[in-house]
Amino acid sequence: MTVSVGILGATGAVGQRFIQLLDGHPTFEIDALTASESSAGKPYREAAKWRADSPIPEDVAETVVGKTHPDDVGDDIDLLFSSLPSGVASEVEPEFLEAGYVVSSNSSNDRMAEDVPLTIPEINPGHLDLIEVQRDNRGWDGALIKNPNCSTITMVPTLAALDAEFGLDRADVTTLQAVSGAGYSGVTSMEIIDNAIPHIGGEENKMETESRKLLGSFDGAELSLHGASVNASCNRIPTLDGHLESVFVDLDDAPTPDEARDALESFPGVDLPSAPDQLIHVFGEDQPDRPQPRLDRNRDNGMAISAGGVQPTDTGLKYNCLAHNTLRGAAGASILNGELLLEEGWI
Ligand SMILES: NC(=O)C1=CN([C@@H]2O[C@H](COP(=O)(O)OP(=O)(O)OC[C@H]3O[C@@H](n4cnc5c(N)ncnc54)[C@H](OP(=O)(O)O)[C@@H]3O)[C@@H](O)[C@H]2O)C=CC1
Numbered sequence: 492m493t494v495s496v497g498i499l500g501a502t503g504a505v506g507q508r509f510i511q512l513l514d515g516h517p518t519f520e521i522d523a524l525t526a527s528e529s530s531a532g533k534p535y536r537e538a539a540k541w542r543a544d545s546p547i548p549e550d551v552a553e554t555v556v557g558k559t560h561p562d563d564v565g566d567d568i569d570l571l572f573s574s575l576p577s578g579v580a581s582e583v584e585p586e587f588l589e590a591g592y593v594v595s596s597n598s599s600n601d602r603m604a605e606d607v608p609l610t611i612p613e614i615n616p617g618h619l620d621l622i623e624v625q626r627d628n629r630g631w632d633g634a635l636i637k638n639p640n641c642s643t644i645t646m647v648p649t650l651a652a653l654d655a656e657f658g659l660d661r662a663d664v665t666t667l668q669a670v671s672g673a674g675y676s677g678v679t680s681m682e683i684i685d686n687a688i689p690h691i692g693g694e695e696n697k698m699e700t701e702s703r704k705l706l707g708s709f710d711g712a713e714l715s716l717h718g719a720s721v722n723a724s725c726n727r728i729p730t731l732d733g734h735l736e737s738v739f740v741d742l743d744d745a746p747t748p749d750e751a752r753d754a755l756e757s758f759p760g761v762d763l764p765s766a767p768d769q770l771i772h773v774f775g776e777d778q779p780d781r782p783q784p785r786l787d788r789n790r791d792n793g794m795a796i797s798a799g800g801v802q803p804t805d806t807g808l809k810y811n812c813l814a815h816n817t818l819r820g821a822a823g824a825s826i827l828n829g830e831l832l833l834e835e836g837w838i
């Protein structure tokens with residue numbers, strides 16, 4: 492079986508990750524690429540400043556980039572991945588949804604909308620049924636599904652695993668985020684070398700709200716946010732890829748570090764082509780200096796979460812977690828959601 496897919500914003504940093512990850516995908520075949528007006532009409536190899544660490548797949552290199560408009564994409568596309576700037580996506584995505592396309596989007600607009608599934612397949616696949624509510628509300632033939640922010644997706648699987656076993660009351664997190672999260676031109680070398688920047692616009696609010704939606708419950712009609720309080724402090728550091736986060740959680744039942752490690756490591760994965768066999772890997776007391784971005788971000792094709800430094804506190808636990816921000820945190824997350832849409836019969 493082949494599913495025909497397109498990428499909106501295909502020339503960008505995340506768009507290039509989509510192309511890398513979809514090369515050789517067992518089901519998804521790239522049949523449309525779009526970008527801004529300045530790229531439209533050019534072969535991809537000319538339109539994109541390719542910066543990924545593998546060559547452009549040959550068939551993609553010669554594909555002509557289209558305008559980001561339904562008329563330029565073609566009716567035979569089954570699924571669109573979107574990696575547009577959020578301001579552009581908020582205007583353009585509805586045009587595709589009205590035209591009947593199913594869009595798995597990485598852009599931050601509409602993530603917190605009440606009728607838009609914000610999904611990590613291992614965590615809240617049932618939220619996909621919000622698509623019915625969305626179609627009733629908006630009259631769209633298509634469907635919009637979002638993946639969360641890259642810092643949020645790094646932490647939430649660990650919170651879900653601990654919540655399931657011990658009950659989560661509160662999470663406080665401090666992030667050390669890689670420069671690729673800001674895009675190629677987002678942070679200049681003069682700003683970030685020999686430095687750390689204790690502010691990433693909008694990021695803390697995204698972590699605090701998206702986490703509660705992902706962990707929330709859906710009763711078939713309405714989604715309720717999880718009751719835990721989540722507080723984030725977000726920082727940019729001079730790593731290239733991989734967000735490292737220090738998390739402090741208050742739990743109803745205080746586990747021992749061994750019990751916590753077991754809960755994290757045994758949290759179930761999903762049987763989808765891009766999913767890791769084991770979602771969360773935990774370093775033990777014998778490796779207290781892991782996870783580290785350079786050493787651990789590529790585990791399981793950049794789709795696994797690593798954790799370590801699990802220790803008890805007065806009210807629960809503290810630990811570190813890490814994920815690859817443009818793989819598990821961006822393009823890989825949207826592709827996994829696309830695989831879930833296929834498995835659940837939405838495409
Ligand atoms: N970088 C990261 O780690 C992460 C990024 N994201 C999100 O993913 C999205 C994309 O990020 P990133 O790839 O870094 O951004 P880039 O700036 O690298 O790429 C943006 C893409 O959108 C296209 N584009 C820009 N303006 C328009 C327009 N007016 N109409 C149509 N297409 C347009 C660009 O085309 P052209 O080349 O022609 O200009 C390009 O393909 C953003 O919403 C970002 O917040 C999410 C998680 C992580």
Ligand SMILES: N[C@@H](CC(=O)OP(=O)(O)O)C(=O)O
Pocket residue numbers: 577597598599639640641642668669671672673691694697816
């Ligand atoms: N803000 C994130 C990356 C990003 O683009 O996030 P979002 O998908 O929420 O816009 C970072 O800088 O690391």
